[in-house]
Amino acid sequence: MTDDNDTRSQIPLGLAQRGYTGVIQHLSARDAASALPDIELESRLIELGFVEGARVEILHEGIVGRDPIAVRVDNITIAVRRREAMAIIVA
Amino acid sequence: MEAPLLHLALVGTPNSGKTSLFNALTGSRQKVANYPGVTVERKEGFFVTPLGRQVSVVDLPGTYSLRGRSPDEEITRDFVLGKASGESMPDLVLCVADSTNLRLTIRLLLELKRTGRPLILVLNMFDIASRRGITVDVEGLAKELGVPVVTSIAVRKGGTADLLRLTDEISAELDPEPQENKWRALSVSELRATQREADRIIADCVSLPSRPDTWTARIDAVVLHPVGGLLVLALILFVMFQAVFAWAQPLMELLNSGFDALGELVHDTLPAGLLQSFLQNGVISGVGSVIVFLPQIIIIFLFILLLEDFGYMARAAFLMDRIMGGAGLHGRAFIPLLSSFACAIPGIMATRVIDNKRDRLTTILIAPLMTCSARIPVYTLIISAFIPAKEVWGFINLQGLVMFGLYAMGIISALLVSFLIKFFMLRDYAPAPFMLELPDYKMPRLKSIAIGIFTRAKMFLQRAGTTIFSMMVLIWFLASFPQPPLGATEPAIDFSLAAIIGKAIEPLLAPVGFNWQIAVALIPGMAAREVAVAALGTVYAIEGGKEAAEQIGQVLATKWSLATALSMLAWYIFAPQCASTLAVIRRETGSWTWMAVTFTYMLVLAYAASFLTYNVAVALGAG
Numbered sequence: 001m002t003d004d005n006d007t008r009s010q011i012p013l014g015l016a017q018r019g020y021t022g023v024i025q026h027l028s029a030r031d032a033a034s035a036l037p038d039i040e041l042e043s044r045l046i047e048l049g050f051v052e053g054a055r056v057e058i059l060h061e062g063i064v065g066r067d068p069i070a071v072r073v074d075n076i077t078i079a080v081r082r083r084e085a086m087a088i089i090v091a
Numbered sequence: 092m093e094a095p096l097l098h099l100a101l102v103g104t105p106n107s108g109k110t111s112l113f114n115a116l117t118g119s120r121q122k123v124a125n126y127p128g129v130t131v132e133r134k135e136g137f138f139v140t141p142l143g144r145q146v147s148v149v150d151l152p153g154t155y156s157l158r159g160r161s162p163d164e165e166i167t168r169d170f171v172l173g174k175a176s177g178e179s180m181p182d183l184v185l186c187v188a189d190s191t192n193l194r195l196t197i198r199l200l201l202e203l204k205r206t207g208r209p210l211i212l213v214l215n216m217f218d219i220a221s222r223r224g225i226t227v228d229v230e231g232l233a234k235e236l237g238v239p240v241v242t243s244i245a246v247r248k249g250g251t252a253d254l255l256r257l258t259d260e261i262s263a264e265l266d267p268e269p270q271e272n273k274w275r276a277l278s279v280s281e282l283r284a285t286q287r288e289a290d291r292i293i294a295d296c297v298s299l300p301s302r303p304d305t306w307t308a309r310i311d312a313v314v315l316h317p318v319g320g321l322l323v324l325a326l327i328l329f330v331m332f333q334a335v336f337a338w339a340q341p342l343m344e345l346l347n348s349g350f351d352a353l354g355e356l357v358h359d360t361l362p363a364g365l366l367q368s369f370l371q372n373g374v375i376s377g378v379g380s381v382i383v384f385l386p387q388i389i390i391i392f393l394f395i396l397l398l399e400d401f402g403y404m405a406r407a408a409f410l411m412d413r414i415m416g417g418a419g420l421h422g423r424a425f426i427p428l429l430s431s432f433a434c435a436i437p438g439i440m441a442t443r444v445i446d447n448k449r450d451r452l453t454t455i456l457i458a459p460l461m462t463c464s465a466r467i468p469v470y471t472l473i474i475s476a477f478i479p480a481k482e483v484w485g486f487i488n489l490q491g492l493v494m495f496g497l498y499a500m501g502i503i504s505a506l507l508v509s510f511l512i513k514f515f516m517l518r519d520y521a522p523a524p525f526m527l528e529l530p531d532y533k534m535p536r537l538k539s540i541a542i543g544i545f546t547r548a549k550m551f552l553q554r555a556g557t558t559i560f561s562m563m564v565l566i567w568f569l570a571s572f573p574q575p576p577l578g579a580t581e582p583a584i585d586f587s588l589a590a591i592i593g594k595a596i597e598p599l600l601a602p603v604g605f606n607w608q609i610a611v612a613l614i615p616g617m618a619a620r621e622v623a624v625a626a627l628g629t630v631y632a633i634e635g636g637k638e639a640a641e642q643i644g645q646v647l648a649t650k651w652s653l654a655t656a657l658s659m660l661a662w663y664i665f666a667p668q669c670a671s672t673l674a675v676i677r678r679e680t681g682s683w684t685w686m687a688v689t690f691t692y693m694l695v696l697a698y699a700a701s702f703l704t705y706n707v708a709v710a711l712g713a714g
């Protein structure tokens with residue numbers, strides 16, 4: 001899925017800095033080195049509201065390796081590790 | 092004919108207010124707090140609707156879907172799908188939503204519809220939504236969803252009136268023919284489709300102003316700052332442990348003098364003899380010496396309840412996730428471990444929210460190392476008898492500092508044990524994901540804090556009246572019989588069973604500096620840690636005879652060396668003595684083995700730590 005209006009390149013949310021805001025383009029559980037099977041990871045992310053089109057913003061980072069991150073997804077805040085956030089492709 | 096009992100179930104995403112609603116409907120006092128995953132059990136309650144219908148309502152753990160990924164979510168799934176043994180499916184499911192955050196609940200509701208159960212969508216926390224300027228087209232929503240919708244404010248008086256009315260209406264016309272259950276685990280594309288559908292419905296029926304909770308954002312800017320946040324966390328813990336010691340002192344002294352006066356009253360009014368000794372030494376010196384610690388227990392619970400209700404717990408888990416990861420612990424383990432400062436039993440239960448089996452097991456194994464409130468009496472008694480109440484650096488109370496040190500030792504040993512478990516037993520460990528909703532802060536509500544404290548205080552006093560009291564009767568009996576032969580010159584207690592038993596065990600405990608009185612106290616102390624204090628109270632009171640009006644602390648200060656006292660403190664950092672904790676470990680792990688492992692490793696650590704402390708202290712001249 002490409003968004004014509006947005007010229008920003010797509011990146012995994014797991015690489016974004018604090019303060020980053022964007023829109024979820026798609027989920028790609030294969031790209032995350034999570035301990036969970038791909039389908040399970042994708043299901044969990046969707047159940048927490050990480051679906052295509054949702055607005056996300058990185059509000060906070062932890063101290064060790066800037067991990068985990070606190071992400072605003074629409075109007076709730078979810079803490080995830082960067083490892084799992086690699087599955088969320090944003091732009 | 093009277094209508095049959097109507098069965099309701101409360102289902103919804105975590106932290107949406109299900110338990111608050113349950114409490115409001117049934118008048119119960121189940122635990123409510125502002126973080127996801129508070130309820131981990133199924134609880135049933137009863138009430139009567141305004142039209143007189145008898146209702147049974149079941150409160151369930153929160154969940155985002157019916158997939159059941161962790162033990163708590165499985166409970167909800169099994170109940171809703173009627174898989175729980177001996178349970179029929181609920182007649183009506185109340186799907187409880189946090190109105191400020193409808194996306195996830197509406198998706199869950201679309202999933203719940205497939206079960207064929209009649210549903211009501213309850214838009215709870217409607218007060219907060221209105222305050223934020225969120226408006227919901229309730230009728231439109233009901234039409235779109237094909238499900239009746241009602242608003243509610245679970246924490247306000249009368250806030251459930253509409254829900255009750257609707258329940259009456261619906262229950263009158265419930266279809267007795269159960270609908271077919273078409274639920275099966277949703278595929279990823281179905282999940283996505285339901286979330287899309289939910290988002291579309293919300294776009295149609297809910298207007299969200301761009302007015303987020305600015306308070307939460309402001310507080311989080313400090314509390315979740317990578318460095319500042321950790322400092323705040325350390326400060327909170329430090330103040331909490333200091334307060335346990337410093338703030339409670341005046342009240343405790345009051346209680347102490349109260350019990351002393353009571354003891355003297357008994358001594359003066361009753362004729363000398365067994366009854367006098369039983370009441371004065373067994374009941375008042377024994378049970379009283381534990382009740383004195385009520386103010387401290389209340390303070391620790393006050394802190395934990397405030398943090399829970401405010402919404403800090405999930406933040407602390409966020410801050411600690413990677414740090415605890417270094418020791419092989421999952422971020423979600425933080426909340427169970429912090430609640431274990433109050434008592435390990437709810438802490439161990441709370442591990443049900445951890446979906447990874449190993450993470451959960453590790454957390455269960457180390458939870459009893461957190462300094463629970465039952466250790467407070469032991470620590471306080473010894474600290475106030477042996478550590479001078481000096482101020483250090485002008486503002487920190489030395490006794491409080493030692494207390495903090497003991498708490499810190501508990502935490503450090505827990506981390507070490509967890510690290511060893513990871514290193515030796517669970518080597519192929521892949522870190523399970525950490526995903527946790529951080530709820531908006533809420534002002535702690537005075538009433539719920541008061542209820543929480545009252546419940547805890549009541550439990551503590553009940554324990555004092557039952558477990559501790561019965562152990563005291565036993566100890567008093569052992570320490571009083573057989574009575575000395577006429578004309579004996581040694582203290583009466585030397586002839587008693589207690590002395591015989593204590594002296595038989597003493598050689599085992601001599602290397603750690605424990606005398607026979609401690610040996611005796613540790614036996615009933617198996618039932619609960621604080622019993623040891625009461626047992627020492629009784630044993631020394633009987634031994635002291637007439638002068639027993641002295642407080643147990645003063646007695647210890649003269650009878651024990653500093654090395655023995657320190658050794659006892661070291662023992663209690665690990666002390667495995669708590670029958671109820673061991674029973675819960677057995678139940679939650681489903682295995683006697685893990686219970687035995689916990690007991691053994693704690694016992695070994697306790698002995699080793701005491702041995703080391705005692706010998707170092709003796710070598711330094713504190714013997």
Ligand SMILES: Nc1nc2c(ncn2[C@@H]2O[C@H](COP(=O)(O)OP(=O)(O)OP(=O)(O)O)[C@@H](O)[C@H]2O)c(=O)[nH]1
Nearest residue numbers: 106107108109110111124128129130153216244245
């Ligand atoms: N202002 C307001 N606060 C509410 C309302 N209902 C619940 N709360 C608060 O929301 C928080 C969560 O409530 P709980 O009843 O514990 O939520 P739960 O759904 O049982 O949570 P889990 O057991 O974790 O799934 C608590 O801090 C409650 O005091 C409401 O209607 N209005």
Ligand SMILES: [Mg+2]
Nearest residue numbers: 109110129130
């Ligand atoms: Mg609950």
